Amino acid sequence: MKNLLPRHYVFIGLFLVILVTMALNISLDVKVSPYTQKLFDKIDALPAGSLMMVSFDHEASSLPEIRPLALAVLRHAFKNDIKLIGVSLFPEGTLIGYRLMHNTAKEYKKEYGKDFVYLGFRPQYVAAILSMGESISATFPQDYPGNDYADIEMLQGIVNYDDINGIISIADGSLITHWIEYGGRYKLNIYGVVTAAMVTTYDPYLASGQMQAMMGGLRGAAEYEKLIGIDGGGARGMLAQSSAHLYVIFLVILGNIIYFRSKKSGKN
Amino acid sequence: MDVGTIIAGLLTLAILSFLYRDNIVYKFAESLLIGVSIGYVLVITWSNTLMDLLFEPLFDGDVLLVIPLTLGLFMLGRFHPKTVSLSRISIAVMIGSGAGVAIPTMMYHRTIKQLSASIAPLVSLDGAFNITGLVVLVGLISTLTYFYFSREHKGAVGKVAKLGTYFLMVFFGTTFGYTVMSRMSTFIGRMEFLLTDFLKLTQ
Known part of the structure; x- marks a missing residue:
């Protein structure tokens, strides 16, 4: 204990707060924000058999936050019998997206090639987005497991963005900006599923109508899970997150008290 | 396990x-x-x-693919002083085509579309006042004034610029708050994995 620095106590405090709240295993009820409601309404309004593209535009490091978000939106799509085409514009997102789609499809007994397909990764996102706008089959002559595009039942007659209802970009960075800028040329409906850190980046695009809907962060996942009636990782993490936020606020107040007291007493 | x-x-x-x-x-x-x-x-x-x-x-x-293959090989020319000039051809093609694609797109989506969204009518056709539009407009003008350096920030310009700093601080505070939330979510996700899947302490 002698070797512990003040920051170690801060970490231990945070660890204990999260440990205790997670051990309680309580799913906190959340109020659904207009952001999440809009995304839910847009996807829910699609008739069964509609075709959506899901792009896994994130790295492995953001998976703990991205996973509940991605699962919520994938579950909603499969539940409503929406057909999905998976792609990735980030090498690291490729296998993650493939596994997430397969595991979620299993829950709803969806068949590969008929209900969903995974095309894999293409480099140079600007070129990839523009290329799919002209021809998806020319961009992905084969899917990720190696089947020819022409042999996949679900993709028969699917030429470009005109044949799909929109793209859901699951992102931890600025890649949705490229979907907006380059996919926007083809009047593509763009939906964002993002980490909390990116919400303020995309807010102006939502306000301008360049992006149709968005949800962000663990809270967004909890709200979406509530809307689709599933108790997932988002809802389970809400109590821990709220407690962690209170802990941070407590530290900010404590830090300010210490600062002003030391200033008053003339200490550095 | x-x-x-x-x-x-x-x-x-x-x-x-x-x-x-x-x-x-x-x-x-x-x-x-x-x-x-x-x-x-x-x-x-x-x-x-x-x-x-x-x-x-x-x-x-598909013999046309020899062109990108050659340009790609030229990029490797950077590793030797005698062949470095070859890589400049590839870089020139990349910059030229990249800028050609990006400039009109960015002008349209980042400038024109964003500007048009910022100057939405303050009163709608049914007579309702657009308070959000007013806040966006005041925020846009005051923040732009803060970054206007051709005139000293004194008098009316100084006051508007000062207002701009408050808008900036609200933005930074919001972004920081969301970033803290994001990092906490990541940590909670990892803790859930440790406690549930790895240590089997919770269900």
């Missing part, structure tokens, strides 16, 4: 050990992460890019 979960659990603990202090276990996990990430990206790039998009169609007779 499967081997993957055990490895992931141990590596998570190894990374978290950095919170105490830098140590050899953390360094091992960090080096492993970098090595695996680079290896994975190389494999994906080789199979999904070079094989799928270049070599296979080239050997199938």
Whole structure:
């Protein structure tokens, strides 16, 4: 204990707060924000058999936050019998997206090639987005497991963005900006599923109508899970997150008290 | 418990050990992460890019692909002083085509579309006052004034610029708050994995 620095106590405090709240295993009820409601309404309004593209535009490091978000939106799509085409514009997102789609499809007994397909990764996102706008089959002559595009039942007659209802970009960075800028040329409906850190980046695009809907962060996942009636990782993490936020606020107040007291007493 | 979960659990603990202090276990996990990430990206790039998009169609007779192949090989010229000029041809093509694609797109989507959204009518057709539109307009003008350096920030200009700083602070505060939320979510996600999948302490 002698070797512990003040920051170690801060970490231990945070660890204990999260440990205790997670051990309680309580799913906190959340109020659904207009952001999440809009995304839910847009996807829910699609008739069964509609075709959506899901792009896994994130790295492995953001998976703990991205996973509940991605699962919520994938579950909603499969539940409503929406057909999905998976792609990735980030090498690291490729296998993650493939596994997430397969595991979620299993829950709803969806068949590969008929209900969903995974095309894999293409480099140079600007070129990839523009290329799919002209021809998806020319961009992905084969899917990720190696089947020819022409042999996949679900993709028969699917030429470009005109044949799909929109793209859901699951992102931890600025890649949705490229979907907006380059996919926007083809009047593509763009939906964002993002980490909390990116919400303020995309807010102006939502306000301008360049992006149709968005949800962000663990809270967004909890709200979406509530809307689709599933108790997932988002809802389970809400109590821990709220407690962690209170802990941070407590530290900010404590830090300010210490600062002003030391200033008053003339200490550095 | 499967081997993957055990490895992931141990590596998570190894990374978290950095919170105490830098140590050899953390360094091992960090080096492993970098090595695996680079290896994975190389494999994906080789199979999904070079094989799928270049070599296979080239050997199938798409001779036009010789052009990007040559430009790609020119890029390797940077490694030798005598061939460095070859790489400039590839870079020129990249910059020229990249700028050609990006400039009109950015002008339209980042400037014109954003500006038009910022100057939405303050009163709608049914007579309702658009308070959000007013806040956006005041925020836009005052923040732009703050970044206007051709005139000293004194008098009316100074007051508007000062107002701009408040809008900026609100933006920074919101962004920071969301970033804290994001990092907490990541940590909670990892803790859930450790407690539920790895240690089986919770369900």
